[in-house]
Amino acid sequence: MTTTTITTVRVFDGTAMLEGSFDVTFTEQGISAVTPSTEERGESGTIIDGTGKTLLPGLIDAHVHFDSYADLGEFTRWGLTTVLDMGTHPKSLVDSIRNQRGLTDVRSSGSPASGPGSNQTTKGGFALSTVVTGPDDASRFVADRVAEESDYIKIIIEDPASVGDVALSVDTIAAIVQAAHAVGLQTVAHASSTAAFQLGIDAGVGILTHVPLNGPVTSEMTASMAAGSIRSIPTLTMMKGTASAVGLPDSGDGPGYQNASASVAAMRAAGVMIAAGTDANRAPFVPFSPVLGESMHDELQLLVDVGLSPTEALRSATSTAAALFGLEDRGSVREGSRADLLLVIGDPTADIAATRNIDQVWAAGIPAS
Template sequence: MRINSSVPFRVLAAITLIAIGCSARVLRAQTAAPAGETRTFVIRNARVFDGEKLLSSTDVSVEKGLIKAVGKNLKVAPGTKEIDASGDTLLPGLFDSHTHTWANALEQALIFGVTTELDMFSDYKFDAEVRKREADGQNLHAADLRSAGTLVTVAKGHGTEYGLSIPILASPADAQSFVDARLAEGSDYIKIIYEDGSAIGRSIPTLTKDEVAAVISAAHNRKKLAVVHITTQFFARNAIEANADGLVHIFEDVPPAPDFAALVKQHHAFVIPTLTVDESSTGVASGASLVADERLSPYIDAPTAANLKKAFPRRVESKENFANALAAVRTLHTSRVPILAGTDAPNPGTAHGVSIHRELELLVEAGLTPTEALLSATSVPARAFGLDDRGRIAPGLRADLLLVKGDPSTDITATRNILAVWKTGAEARRAEARAAVEKEKQEIAAAKASPPPAGSESGLVSNFEDGTTAAKFGAGWSVSTDLTAGGKSTAEIKWVAGGAEGSKGALQISGMVSDAVAYAWAGAFFSPSSAPFEPANLSSKKAIRFWIRGDGHPYRLMFFTKSGGYMPAVQNLAVTTEWKEIVVTFSALGTDGHDLSGILFTAGGLPGSFQFAIDNVRLE
């Protein structure tokens, strides 16, 4: 996860989605195998990459979701489904070893061949629900999940800025109890933040080296892995010296020191470089080429495509920085340090599932052979994280499989030419996913052809000059809080005298944010359609302009769209006690406005009372 407060971060949006109940609908859609599906079949004559080596013209038989045999001319029971894979390549299902999981991310990942995600920070309650469904056999059409759950950070450190209420480590003496609390929540391993913001010219609090070492030791006391988020070589070295099991980013700030790789090798650590998000952090949208790839594009929905085309703001030293990251991976690989493929999805320029194919391409650019890149997404992460039942194609292991056209051992981009994906022998619903994307395209075309809401021509939403809270079009303003998610936050909206630039009045939003739920919110919601939460075509507009002032608490603007699955794009707002005019473009929020269903001005992130006001809200 990269730091950049100016870019909407979709993990927060996902948490909000979970809060309003949409994730439950997504999870219910992930059903068990249909009645009569035995998950038994045989794949014939495939080129097989078994997670360690290539086998020519080989059969793989699957029985009840497990690999039964690997060899030539395998005998199977009469009536067994046979798949001719002559000229194609069969791989173990892929790992993405660094993600942040939310909503339908795991289902999306499976469509693109990722059968296991190693999550590096998410809502542990969401993780628990996924685990339960997995144990009950109700998650066959979504990637399997292992998760760090709640990360380890300090007050106001990285990880606290996304709207979650994060427990913080106070001192090294608290390390064991802190780690034990995470394990009680269900964490499969421990993720530690060791990040002071210096890599992007910021200064934020972080753990001390002693605290990092104490947390690592506490995890090891419970026989759990401890991995460390870093973005500079200085912190990377410290983390390795503190006995971290792995680094979950690679640094870009300086070229790798001559002894850095040897240090990592000496400590038997692994590295998950996340080159895709590193590339996006330089201002280059790492995922743009994926959207343009005809082998992948029919399965990429509109919100995913929009995020893949995003990037972090470009810095002057961007090109040089990315070269440092590539050089660091190259020297680590030369020293035989285990490299694991991970994307840091869903940061700007990345997405679940599809971005692993760009990550593999970048690992080859960094010096790995295509076969070594395949290792980084199969047997290497399985071994590093102790998942001995997957990552290879061998008798007795899970039938997590990926069948592609062509030979990715010579052309790594052949992993994009997917013919079929199986998770424990259940085939992924790729045809349904493709049909859904095609339907979405048709709906978008129809929405763009529909008339805009009556009264929206001028773009003015409300200027509050008439002494009321009325809007010029749509269903108007209403209160929105986390009560629907079991929270206890409250809000009130009312007209008050004295608006921006000496105007007559403004809309005041006040209330209290509770810490009863981690994703608390409270604010004012505008429905641009005549019916609440129905989409409206506002594609003739390109931005929202408004005035705002408040009490210094964190505030956010959220845009809800139908094509975004009603998951909001989020923009943090810099609010002071003085009136300030802010303009946010639709493109910055990942929409063109053709299906805008709601705009929310909200408090959140810090519990307690709040009060802010908005004025002269308009779309232009």
Template sequence: MLPLKILISLCGYVSTIQACSLHDIAPVPSSDLARRSLLPGKKLPTVIKNVRIFDGWRMTDPQDVSFHGEIISPGSIRPEEPEVTVDGTGKFLIPGLIDSHLHISKVSDLELLASYGVTTGVHMSCQSYEACHTFRNQTDLTSIIFAGTAFTGAGNSSSNLPQTGVPFPDLDEATIIANVFNNGSDVFKVAINDDGPTQDVLNGLIHEVHKRGRQAMTHATTREAFAWAVAAKTDGLQHMAADGPLSRCIIDRMLKDRQFVTPTMNIFKQAFANPLILNFLRPNGAGNITYEAVVSNVRLLHEAGVPLLAGTDAVGVVTSTISVPFGSTLHWELQNLGVAGLSPLECLRAATIVPALHHRLEDRGAIEYGKRADLVLLNSNPLDDIVNTMDISRVWIAGFEFQEIGGKSE
């Protein structure tokens, strides 16, 4: 690997700014667990009439969609029930969008995500289990699943078991994994950096995760880290190799083991465009890495058929000069994927049905009977131009209509 950590998650430097070792997490301020807006979501029987539907696979001819409660209903709502009727003529209904890699720190972050039609987020390193459970229980805001606190090499300040303060190697792999899932985590995350973990430790951790029938996500930003993660049979690789082209051997192994990648092109693009971010992430220099290598590797994986998921590494406002906002960045990521060769159809699938399948979220990602009523009504066809995902008319989350659209309240 390169001698320095490459583009580690911005979550890591948030902790640096706070001068707070992740082994000793400070209590979460109550203000971070409070809603910014007092506007409640409205949950009413609803029919959207004469709307074209992207059902997760294709755009249909105009038809009606109804839901009462959080589930999309078969047929029409009973006439005796109160009903909201939405005229969908000339509009386009898509499943709620899924950001497969972000870092939530406040409930108000969920409100921003919802305002941009992001109805599910994968929080990729829980720093406070109390806070993460609070985030997950906001029924009318963006739905969150979360990874336990990321395991890294023994010398890294953001490693291992912050809830107990006992670092590896004092505990074995089974105890570490038990700690993560017994605290309610949905997935396990491990980060490969210059200080480890070793291939053997990585293999043992991921094997222990799979023994439980759960999934492992692995942070990897170099070709060597990708090779280690692939060899360990991780489920999902987070980020992208930025130091040169991935080998055909690695790509073939990924296909064989049905691994997927969330490339987070957004954070690489922002880092290479903003020296403040790049210097924060790589204080001793950028080394032999380029954004062009990121784009090229995404293109290689796409052409080979490796599943790609849209994720942003969003953290919100970090300083007065550094911000990776929630919501809007997912739309930017879809555009980034388009630059790497994905069609608008494939880009949209990367934020709907594909992450739903790979994150085992069987109740969402598509518009069909029995799925969650996570819906985004657009004024323009996203299959004509993926930028049209930002042309939002209305948003529903599990049947609740979110009232503030497009970040207008920011």
């Protein structure tokens, strides 16, 4: 097995940029050493000069969708070594993209829970059995996902004022969350309006994904999120693209992207944990489709634009995303971690755009081609 050492490199360890420069040694089995740079290193294996470069954990996109197996390589070459699928079908496609040597590692929600007549079942091709008819149907839905080997549970929360009976009720959402907790699964709720956000908070979901365009998330809502350990995957790339696609402004008092950016700033200020996700997709029926892979670099920039420091933005795409989904073997550069690594030219803690200057990517120790 090849041993690789990157020498004299700056290290962002998933939490902060470490002081000084380091030699980082790894194999396919993981990172074996992170030590201050020395002239007296062994000469065995592959040596890569990291001078002027920064080594980061491979990035995690906490909200993507797949269209085909070919999508996987797009994520890898843009430095994403883990992506969290938030709804792809059929299951055979999800199975075909799992555990692919030298490529991005995939986790999946399988099919999302939605209400009767939802877009997911009428346009998105998800099975009618993914409709949850009421609180009594929640355990059945979660059992189906466990049988499908889902890694977490996705729930589509809609605004009852806009879609009527298509929207899952707060009692149904809460019952799905309870059933998921009973089998140890995280819950991620699609909530792209203020009403949906409130329903998700009231139902006690684990993570709210998207952030509303129709109005700001209030201080009462952010306080409830912080108190209830409800986390956020805001998908600013998707919200900005959607606002633009449907002709909404990015300033003023009405609906628009300014609500999304203000809400992320408010969640950050309230201490809500934020993980980076793009909603990268190729779905034909959505207003906007972030580009698979590359859009994570847009997301990091947008998170900085709304007030996260570059270091906080990098945490959101590494250690925070890993923590929210129990992926303890990754999201960090330290001895024993999975050798999911991203080597970039420059210092992304000084200028977040440096994450685009990709020198090399390793997925579980294997260089991406």
